[in-house]
Amino acid sequence: MTKTNTKITLPTENCETCPAFYTLEQMGFKIGNFDRVVALAGNPNTGKSTLFNALTGLKQHTGNWPGKTVTRAEGGYQFNGVRYKLVDLPGTYSLLSASQDEEVARDFILFGQPDCTIVVTDATALERNLNLVMQVMEITDRVVVALNLMDEARRKGLEVDARSLSRDLGVPAVPISARTGEGIHTLLATVADVINGDIKTKPLRVEGTPEFQKAVRELVPMIEQLAPGVPNARWLAIRLLDGDAKVQQALLSGELAQRVARQKQADVQFSRKMSVEGRQ
Amino acid sequence: MDPNDVLVKAETLRNSLSSGFRDEIVKSLYSEAEKIARRAVKTAQEKKYDLDQKIDRLVTSPLTGLPLMLILLGIIIWLTVSGANVVSEAIANVLFGIGGWGRALFNQIGIPWWITGFLWDGVYLGLAWVVSVMLPPMAIFFPAFTFLEDLGYLPRVAFNLDWLFKKAGAHGKQSLTMAMGFGCNAAGVVATRVIDSPRERLIAILTNNFVPCNGRFPTLIMLATVFVASAFPPALTSFAAAGAVVGVVLIGVAFTFLMSWLLSRTVLKGEASAFTLELPPYRRPNVTRILYTSIIDRTIFVLWRAMQTAAPAGAVIWILANIHIGDSNLARLIADWLNPVGLLLGLDGVILLAYIIAIPANEIVVPTMMMVYMGAGMMIDAPATSAGIYNLLVVQNGWTMLTAVNLMLFALLHNPCATTIITIYKETKSYKWAAVSVLITLGTAFIVTFLTASFARLMGWA
Numbered sequence: 001m002t003k004t005n006t007k008i009t010l011p012t013e014n015c016e017t018c019p020a021f022y023t024l025e026q027m028g029f030k031i032g033n034f035d036r037v038v039a040l041a042g043n044p045n046t047g048k049s050t051l052f053n054a055l056t057g058l059k060q061h062t063g064n065w066p067g068k069t070v071t072r073a074e075g076g077y078q079f080n081g082v083r084y085k086l087v088d089l090p091g092t093y094s095l096l097s098a099s100q101d102e103e104v105a106r107d108f109i110l111f112g113q114p115d116c117t118i119v120v121t122d123a124t125a126l127e128r129n130l131n132l133v134m135q136v137m138e139i140t141d142r143v144v145v146a147l148n149l150m151d152e153a154r155r156k157g158l159e160v161d162a163r164s165l166s167r168d169l170g171v172p173a174v175p176i177s178a179r180t181g182e183g184i185h186t187l188l189a190t191v192a193d194v195i196n197g198d199i200k201t202k203p204l205r206v207e208g209t210p211e212f213q214k215a216v217r218e219l220v221p222m223i224e225q226l227a228p229g230v231p232n233a234r235w236l237a238i239r240l241l242d243g244d245a246k247v248q249q250a251l252l253s254g255e256l257a258q259r260v261a262r263q264k265q266a267d268v269q270f271s272r273k274m275s276v277e278g279r280q
Numbered sequence: 281m282d283p284n285d286v287l288v289k290a291e292t293l294r295n296s297l298s299s300g301f302r303d304e305i306v307k308s309l310y311s312e313a314e315k316i317a318r319r320a321v322k323t324a325q326e327k328k329y330d331l332d333q334k335i336d337r338l339v340t341s342p343l344t345g346l347p348l349m350l351i352l353l354g355i356i357i358w359l360t361v362s363g364a365n366v367v368s369e370a371i372a373n374v375l376f377g378i379g380g381w382g383r384a385l386f387n388q389i390g391i392p393w394w395i396t397g398f399l400w401d402g403v404y405l406g407l408a409w410v411v412s413v414m415l416p417p418m419a420i421f422f423p424a425f426t427f428l429e430d431l432g433y434l435p436r437v438a439f440n441l442d443w444l445f446k447k448a449g450a451h452g453k454q455s456l457t458m459a460m461g462f463g464c465n466a467a468g469v470v471a472t473r474v475i476d477s478p479r480e481r482l483i484a485i486l487t488n489n490f491v492p493c494n495g496r497f498p499t500l501i502m503l504a505t506v507f508v509a510s511a512f513p514p515a516l517t518s519f520a521a522a523g524a525v526v527g528v529v530l531i532g533v534a535f536t537f538l539m540s541w542l543l544s545r546t547v548l549k550g551e552a553s554a555f556t557l558e559l560p561p562y563r564r565p566n567v568t569r570i571l572y573t574s575i576i577d578r579t580i581f582v583l584w585r586a587m588q589t590a591a592p593a594g595a596v597i598w599i600l601a602n603i604h605i606g607d608s609n610l611a612r613l614i615a616d617w618l619n620p621v622g623l624l625l626g627l628d629g630v631i632l633l634a635y636i637i638a639i640p641a642n643e644i645v646v647p648t649m650m651m652v653y654m655g656a657g658m659m660i661d662a663p664a665t666s667a668g669i670y671n672l673l674v675v676q677n678g679w680t681m682l683t684a685v686n687l688m689l690f691a692l693l694h695n696p697c698a699t700t701i702i703t704i705y706k707e708t709k710s711y712k713w714a715a716v717s718v719l720i721t722l723g724t725a726f727i728v729t730f731l732t733a734s735f736a737r738l739m740g741w742a
Binding site for chain 2: 044045090100130131133134135152159161162164168209211212215218219237243248251
């Protein structure tokens with residue numbers, strides 16, 4: 001054999017934590033095959049679309065005014081060999097009222113069951129942004145908070161402590177600046193860790209009064225029986241107690257059960273594909 | 281398990297809870313958010329004054345806000361008018377030159393006259409017109425508009441106009457969707473999804489077409505340049521043209537309010553709902569992104585769409601002009617037949633025929649009109665300069681100032697283009713509302729042009 005034996009150095013433990021090790025490949029619209037789904041939620045005008053473009057390499061129209069994205073946009077990126085489908089949701093202040101853009105966002109987080117939801121927040125107006133973060137955490141555990149516009153916050157003389165925020169919220173918070181690309185690798189690594197379970201999230205939830213908790217506990221089994229495998233019966237119970245007409249309608253028409261079934265089917269297909277391709 | 285049981289159970293449980301339990305939860309959610317935010321955010325140094333706030337005080341003041349807005353709009357339109365004119369002529373000269381050369385070549389190698397005519401005098405001429413009339417104004421207007429959008433100015437516009445929309449019984453966010461309508465009415469209709477109340481959303485959808493979209497701006501700009509400006513001394517032409525376009529835009533905004541008010545008092549009764557509008561910080565616009573968005577997403581997109589409809593429109597006109605009946609042709613016969621209605625509206629039969637042919641994308645109406653005049657044998661050569669257009673229309677076809685003014689009004693008010701109508705249907709999921717949107721706009725256009733024509737004639741101006 002004349003083949004020269006070049007020694008390939010495998011990355012060591014230390015190297016793996018170094019951002020330069022990670023590879024980000026923008027995949028644009030090539031999202032036919034993907035391994036994971038990540039949703040981008042957040043208040044209007046916090047830079048979701050800018051982050052979306054930075055990750056996917058697409059050129060979604062961005063503009064400095066709230067309410068620009070009213071439908072969801074999808075794109076893809078590959079990070080460390082795993083292909084992610086990224087879904088840009090309309091910016092909303094809450095997930096409670098019933099305008100169409102809020103419904104699109106809420107339905108996707110609930111029924112689309114993304115593997116992880118990034119809530120993009122405006123670091124210069126954190127308090128208002130946290131309301132939505134907490135509402136998203138009511139629906140799903142797998143949340144990563146992206147503290148965007150950190151450059152603007154610094155310009156305004158604000159210091160945002162991501163660690164204190166992570167501790168209080170029970171989910172990771174990563175400071176980024178989507179426009180300059182600052183912090184994006186850490187964000188993606190964190191998302192991957194949350195999906196793998198390397199980071200365990202424990203979202204802060206507002207419990208309410210004991211009577212309320214009891215009422216929720218009574219409703220949950222009924223909902224689970226009605227729509228077996230429903231992603232978040234607790235949240236649905238709270239919405240029913242609140243008299244949410246949309247959720248009532250979904251329950252009555254059987255739409256809820258249908259969506260759960262559809263999702264399950266997709267899950268089965270997904271795990272089959274995974275087993276064929278040998279991914280975890 | 282019956283879903284009804286669950287709902288009944290939820291109902292009983294809800295009643296068993298102390299009233300306002302939900303408020304309690306929302307309150308604790310908010311106070312929790314406040315606590316967490318306070319712990320996480322430290323203000324390093326108190327800034328004495330904020331530039332953003334200073335600018336906002338000027339831009340959103342009841343005194344200076346609206347005038348500033350008009351000045352900005354005026355500047356953008358003036359830049360467009362004065363810049364586009366020169367470039368338009370240059371492009372037209374080149375494209376028409378190529379057309380003449382192609383026609384000559386085809387004749388020389390003995391290709392049948394009807395193929396040459398169909399391709400060069402029909403399809404190609406339609407394309408050449410659209411590119412030379414539309415491309416330059418768009419290439420100037422879009423980047424300027426995108427610049428303001430990126431800067432964060434649009435929400436300030438919404439803020440300034442909010443009280444007017446409230447008075448009209450419409451949603452304040454309608455000013456945002458209206459601003460989107462300047463870009464594209466179909467996009468404006470989709471943007472109404474930010475409005476929660478179905479009633480106010482319908483008002484926003486039905487009135488969106490009253491602001492001229494970027495496809496219609498070139499029509500307005502061309503008419504203003506050729507006709508309105510010609511009544512002023514040369515030094516003032518570009519200002520006069522820009523002023524006329526701003527005036528037309530304001531008339532469109534006025535009709536938006538008027539129609540919103542009428543709708544909210546009649547078929548769509550109700551009160552305006554409250555909403556919060558966030559004024560985002562001003563951000564330094566990203567030049568490459570502005571250029572990308574305005575040139576690729578907007579200019580090329582709109583131009584491509586116009587070209588797709590202009591080519592078949594050119595073909596249709598050529599065919600109509602070349603089917604001879606007696607010593608006339610079909611285009612001329614239809615135009616003559618439409619003429620009485622056209623004259624009643626201060627227009628003429630050719631203009632109406634052009635509008636009918638241009639329904640798929642009415643931004644191509646001016647090129648279509650020129651071609652119908654030519655096809656109907658009312659015009660010999662394709663004019664390349666604005667002076668040429670003026671001469672041919674005024675001298676050969678008896679246009680007056682009334683024709684130009686009413687054509688601008690008609691272009692502003694008439695029915696939405698096919699894409700917008702389809703979008704309205706998709707958004708409302710109702711044929712009825714899609715039809716209503718056409719009837720309202722077309723009705724307004726007919727009534728307004730009829731009134732101005734009658735008034736002008738009564739006063740002896742036309």
